Amino acid sequence: MGSAPVSKQPIYLADTVQVATKILVAGHFGVGKTTYVGTLSEIDPLRTEEVMTASSVGYDDLVGLPDKKTTTVAMDFGRLTLSPRLVLYLFGAPGQERFRRLWQDLAYGALGALVLADTRNLAESFPVFDRVEEFGLPYGVAVNHFAGGRRFDEAEVRDALDLHQDTPLVTCDARDPQSSTIALIRLVEHLHERAVHQESFR
Amino acid sequence: MSGQDDSSLVRSYVITGGRAKPSRADIDVITLIKATPSNEPLHRLNREKRSIVELCRGGALMTVAEAAGYLNLSVALTKVLVADLVDEQLITTRTSPTSTPATDRTLLEEVLNGLRARL
Numbered sequence: 001m002g003s004a005p006v007s008k009q010p011i012y013l014a015d016t017v018q019v020a021t022k023i024l025v026a027g028h029f030g031v032g033k034t035t036y037v038g039t040l041s042e043i044d045p046l047r048t049e050e051v052m053t054a055s056s057v058g059y060d061d062l063v064g065l066p067d068k069k070t071t072t073v074a075m076d077f078g079r080l081t082l083s084p085r086l087v088l089y090l091f092g093a094p095g096q097e098r099f100r101r102l103w104q105d106l107a108y109g110a111l112g113a114l115v116l117a118d119t120r121n122l123a124e125s126f127p128v129f130d131r132v133e134e135f136g137l138p139y140g141v142a143v144n145h146f147a148g149g150r151r152f153d154e155a156e157v158r159d160a161l162d163l164h165q166d167t168p169l170v171t172c173d174a175r176d177p178q179s180s181t182i183a184l185i186r187l188v189e190h191l192h193e194r195a196v197h198q199e200s201f202r
Numbered sequence: 203m204s205g206q207d208d209s210s211l212v213r214s215y216v217i218t219g220g221r222a223k224p225s226r227a228d229i230d231v232i233t234l235i236k237a238t239p240s241n242e243p244l245h246r247l248n249r250e251k252r253s254i255v256e257l258c259r260g261g262a263l264m265t266v267a268e269a270a271g272y273l274n275l276s277v278a279l280t281k282v283l284v285a286d287l288v289d290e291q292l293i294t295t296r297t298s299p300t301s302t303p304a305t306d307r308t309l310l311e312e313v314l315n316g317l318r319a320r321l
């Protein structure tokens with residue numbers, strides 16, 4: 001008997017790594033999640049096929065009982081080693097309701113979420129915000145510029161997405177490492193400010 | 203989205219013995235895992251569990267999600283299998299995330315420093 005085939009050469013973590021943490025990259029289909037994760041990841045992003053039911057409820061649905069109506073969704077993720085002891089994982093997370101079970105797995109213990117939005121159709125992001133808020137994840141928003149998309153007026157986007165004044169909002173090109181890194185930094189700065197603020201109330 | 207694939211669903215159902223929930227709650231997608239140093243023969247394990255142990259042998263460190271990615275298994279299924287392997291003492295875990303890392307100021311500072319250094 002053989003083993004399950006390894007799809008590509010594994011790139012292991014340094015043995016000095018003690019802490020792994022994660023951030024969700026959330027957004028509707030075609031908004032740039034895969035591109036974003038690929039731009040920032042130090043390894044070729046990995047992809048898994050996760051099982052979802054059309055209706056979605058319990059844990060059973062996730063591993064996939066054969067008699068239920070199911071579908072699969074591709075989930076991709078990448079990693080960034082941030083120090084000899086710390087590694088950050090980025091998980092691309094589709095926003096639709098039926099992927100709630102996957103979200104539960106990804107959101108547990110996550111630092112927060114970066115929501116990618118597209119000015120060509122901001123309303124498509126609404127379900128994504130519903131998911132992020134449902135799981136209590138603090139978040140920032142990165143608006144991608146696509147050809148044909150309206151130039152983004154920050155106040156307009158804030159208003160359309162009903163963002164809190166403290167929620168970070170940046171423009172980002174998911175194909176560009178610099179602007180993608182800045183979007184992540186803005187999010188983590190926001191998370192840090194929140195943590196400091198919460199500490200002062202303890 | 204890649205549509206329906208009933209054969210792989212039946213397969214994952216069989217691999218886990220019909221269980222969908224991990225035997226332990228402490229296995230997360232980013233739990234760091236490695237194989238325990240042991241020469242125990244793995245032939246009694248099913249193919250998927252054996253491949254996880256082989257992937258993580260020799261002190262090789264990775265997360266549950268990465269093991270799933272390299273072995274073309276779903277993350278949900280891999281969590282179940284890794285939990286079993288931990289119970290069987292063939293896999294050890296290093297750390298799992300806490301439920302509230304967003305309030306961990308020191309961790310956030312470490313993340314920020316690492317990200318800023320990449321600019």
Ligand SMILES: Nc1nc2c(ncn2[C@@H]2O[C@H](COP(=O)(O)OP(=O)(O)O)[C@@H](O)[C@H]2O)c(=O)[nH]1
Nearest residue numbers: 029030031032033034035144145146173174175
């Ligand atoms: N102009 C522009 N195109 C982008 C950007 N991000 C992604 N794309 C393109 O949009 C398409 C969909 O991106 P993808 O990452 O697959 O979206 P996903 O469905 O959210 O994973 C691809 O053709 C990308 O090259 C961006 O920031 N700007």
Ligand SMILES: [Mg+2]
Nearest residue numbers: 033034035092
């Ligand atoms: Mg994608």
